[in-house]
Amino acid sequence: xxxxxxxxxxxxxxxxxxxxxxxxxxxxxxxxxxxxxxxxxxxxxxxxxxxxxxxxxxxxxxxxxxxxxxxxxxxxxxxxxxxxxxxxxxxxxxxxxxxxxxxxxxxxxxxx
Amino acid sequence: xxxxxxxxxxxxxxxxxxxxxxxxxxxxxxxxxxxxxxxxxxxxxxxxxxxxxxxxxxxxxxxxxxxxxxxxxxxxxxxxxxxxxxxxxxxxxxxxxxxxxxxxxxxxxxxxx
Numbered sequence: 001x002x003x004x005x006x007x008x009x010x011x012x013x014x015x016x017x018x019x020x021x022x023x024x025x026x027x028x029x030x031x032x033x034x035x036x037x038x039x040x041x042x043x044x045x046x047x048x049x050x051x052x053x054x055x056x057x058x059x060x061x062x063x064x065x066x067x068x069x070x071x072x073x074x075x076x077x078x079x080x081x082x083x084x085x086x087x088x089x090x091x092x093x094x095x096x097x098x099x100x101x102x103x104x105x106x107x108x109x110x111x112x
Numbered sequence: 113x114x115x116x117x118x119x120x121x122x123x124x125x126x127x128x129x130x131x132x133x134x135x136x137x138x139x140x141x142x143x144x145x146x147x148x149x150x151x152x153x154x155x156x157x158x159x160x161x162x163x164x165x166x167x168x169x170x171x172x173x174x175x176x177x178x179x180x181x182x183x184x185x186x187x188x189x190x191x192x193x194x195x196x197x198x199x200x201x202x203x204x205x206x207x208x209x210x211x212x213x214x215x216x217x218x219x220x221x222x223x224x225x
Contacts, residue, residue: 033211045212055210091155101213
């Protein structure tokens with residue numbers, strides 16, 4: 001397996017634009033997580049899915065953020081409209097039944 | 113609410129030294145604990161996973177211990193090498209069996225040749 005795949009690796013966008021981040025988890029994994037990493041706040045859990053169902057989205061900072069998992073092999077995190085304070089590295093991770101988590105390489109988002 | 117703390121925030125050691133990284137957590141009702149490594153600009157790589165019923169795990173020069181009752185874990189790195197330079201993150205999964213990981217802020221390690 002190629003591991004957790006995220007796209008794009010880098011995204012630069014203007015304030016107010018819609019941004020969509022994508023994640024392909026490892027095949028067979030049943031849990032998927034979206035994290036955000038900043039220097040100030042470290043790694044924060046935004047939302048996680050179990051068997052494609054959102055279980056806890058309490059970490060989603062605002063209604064501007066939304067996430068979907070239409071099937072077991074794909075998830076998106078959308079920010080609309082984007083703001084400069086959303087600039088961060090966004091990670092997707094997947095795991096199977098509480099075993100070790102595997103992280104993607106991340107998407108570095110810059111909102112100008 | 114679970115909180116995870118890692119001390120020290122940064123550490124610089126000469127090559128060959130043995131070292132210990134510390135992780136503490138406030139809620140001892142955990143399912144497992146993981147140690148990760150993160151290189152600059154990269155994702156996280158899992159190093160060791162300790163289930164709540166275990167006391168330690170070993171992989172090569174790495175040994176991680178877990179003392180659930182005191183809310184502590186340590187990562188021991190033997191005979192450190194410059195290639196070990198990275199940020200090391202500790203994360204705990206709560207007892208709700210969801211796999212949801214709460215991370216510490218990490219310890220940035222520099223091993224000097």
